[in-house]
Amino acid sequence: MRQSEVHALACEVCGRLPHPRRTRLTLAKLAAVFPVELALHALVLHLEIPYLAAVAILTVTTTILVIWVVEPGAMRYLARWLHGPELSRRHRLDSAERLWRIRVRLDNKPGRLELLAKQLADRHANILTVHVHHLEDGVLDELVVSTPADVGPPRLTTAINRAGGTAVGIWPASALTLVDGQTRALGLAARVANDPDELPLVIAELLGAQYVSTVDPEFAPHGTILEIAPMTFVRPEDPFTPAEIARAHRLADLAQLAVRQD
Template sequence: MRPIAARPRVHALACDVCGRLPHPRRTRLALAKLAAVFPVELALHALVIHWHPSYLVAVLLLTITTTILVIWVVEPSAMRFLGSWLHGPELRDRDRADRAPALWRIRVHVDDRPGQLEALAAHLADREANILTVHVHHLESGVLDELVVATPADITTHDLTAAVTKAGGAKVRVWPASALTLIDGQTKALAVAARVVADSDELPLAIAELLGARYLPNGLEDEASDGTALVLPNEPERPLTFLRPDEPFTPAEIARAHRLLDLAHIVTPRT
């Protein structure tokens, strides 16, 4: 029963376009073919020796029978039977990828009082969410917490939203994140600042990279209204406009963008 249960796992490796499985490693493929062919060759030679046919008949019998059995019957059957072993390394890589934790980015408004972050962490822990980074932004009314968490693959946006809301959070927003989210914000800001110092013309694209937003050279003209826009004054030139469709800009991000703009004005040669 085990080989039958393993087949769907092997077929999961098939290409979505052509349906072919990845080519097995040479050593495993050679051993599988040897295991399939050797018993057939041994049995046929034993029969030929037992019957004592003429030399020509023996050669024809061994050639034709071996070719038909090996190519059309034995080898395909062996490849199916040994599929899990042939593609063992690929299956292990696939299993590790399936078990890899999912990354999520959470933004939530909470009251600025002791124990609020602890309650948030406790309710996320109930969902097996591991908090990787935390940024706290103080607002006029409360606090905006920004978290990056890793969860099991079966945890959904609804699960995280419910856990954060139960902890006392409001205006909860949850997005899938990537490993790039874990890059330290200060380190990224310094790297982008060095880019602006080297060439101040890189300022718009550098700010866009820093914010993870899209630079709009013509402002908000002919642009969809969905998303959050950030307009930075850039005297004497026209303001710099950036648009991010999903996530609103945090106060810390806006402050970094302004400081980067100030840096560009400092390093720009005066005429």
């Protein structure tokens, strides 16, 4: 358990642990080396061997023991204490609440969203934002929720199913997801008005989609395609809603207007 916790701090690229704090590293080395030095000196003095021989024995023996035996062993044994501050921060990070972006299909009936909110609340999931997209065969609700560290997609999916909904997707989110949607859309529109050539990138950012020049036929069944001539956007397994399509077309209209004024 001790080693596995410490190993979690290792760099994913090089596999090395972070360098311990200097004070703790110094104390750990002193604690490891001092008893060995003391025991070796006491033994050599007790044997009363010639001075030069005593110096040679102490030098060679101490060097070998400290470098290859004592210090590595002490670093492994004291690893948890050496990396205590980093482990503490890692524990706080792992136990912090998480943000999730959820898209769920619901029947367009009274009480469905309330039932979903209750099921999420039973799992200590707090709804932070809700956007409702009306579809022909129901509604697509987009929510941002915060949950305890032990509540992940499986439990959120269970809550959605018990509320009578169908999970379209559950993705990790960040604080940027909580930025007001209207403010974000206005900022993107300003980018298009200032530079119409930004239109493809702005639409891709607005929709969370990929701007592509051509569509791979093998990919099409697994994703949703939106074409705004001459542009094509793809978003895997996450359908574009009528509201999103309308916003993309309005941005395209704004770009054309900006070109005409130039």
